[in-house]
Amino acid sequence: AQSVAQPEDQVNVAEGNPLTVKCTYSVSGNPYLFWYVQYPNRGLQFLLKYITGDNLVKGSYGFEAEFNKSQTSFHLKKPSALVSDSALYFCAVRDATDMTTDSWGKLQFGAGTQVVVTP
C-alpha cells in the first residue's frame, strides 16, 4: 500500500521569505513523487516530479523539491514566496513497482497544505 502525509494543514509565510511545504511518503517499492498546486475552483496543476536521478528537482514557477530516501520525504521549496503562490498544494506518490493492479497504479494524494503568503 502507498500513502502520503502532509503534516501541516496550513503554512503561513511573508512575501519574500522562503517557503517550504512538507511531504513524507510510504511505498513498498521505489517511489515516483509529484507536486501539484490548486487555485480556488480549479483543477490541480502539475509543478514537478521525481522519477530517478538527481535528488533535487526543479519545476514550474520557481519551485523545487528535494527527494530524501532515508527520511522518505519530498519537501517542496521556493526561495522567495510571492502572494500569488497562495494556494492549496498536494503531494502525490505512485509505487514504481506495484504489480497488484492491472495498471500502472493510481496516484495517491496527500490531504493538501494551504499556503498563505502575506504581503
Add this chain to the structure above:
Amino acid sequence: KAGVTQTPRYLIKTRGQQVTLSCSPISGHRSVSWYQQTPGQGLQFLFEYFSETQRNKGNFPGRFSGRQFSNSRSEMNVSTLELGDSALYLCASSLVGRTYGYTFGSGTRLTVV
C-alpha cells in the same frame, strides 16, 4: 494544445436523481482517472480507465460508475444521489506508464440538494 475538458462545470441535482459527468482528455492521452474532492475527505480516487476498460477502482459504492469510449473520452455516472455526493469531481488524463503524472481538468462542481 487543448487541456482536459470537463462538462458541465456546475451542476445542481436533487437527492435520488442521477447525474452523468463528461471528460475529454488531452489528445494522445489514453488513460483517464477520476477523483472526488471534498473539504473533509480531500482527494479520493474513484476509478481509472484505459482502452475502454476499468483498470483500477477506489472504495466507492456501486452507485458510482464510469466508462471510457474508443476516443478515450470518459463519463462517470452517479445514481441515486445523496447529499454527501456533493463535491468537486476531477478528471485527469495521462500518457500510459508509471512515470507520467496527470493533467487535470477544472472539475465539475456537483451540489446535491
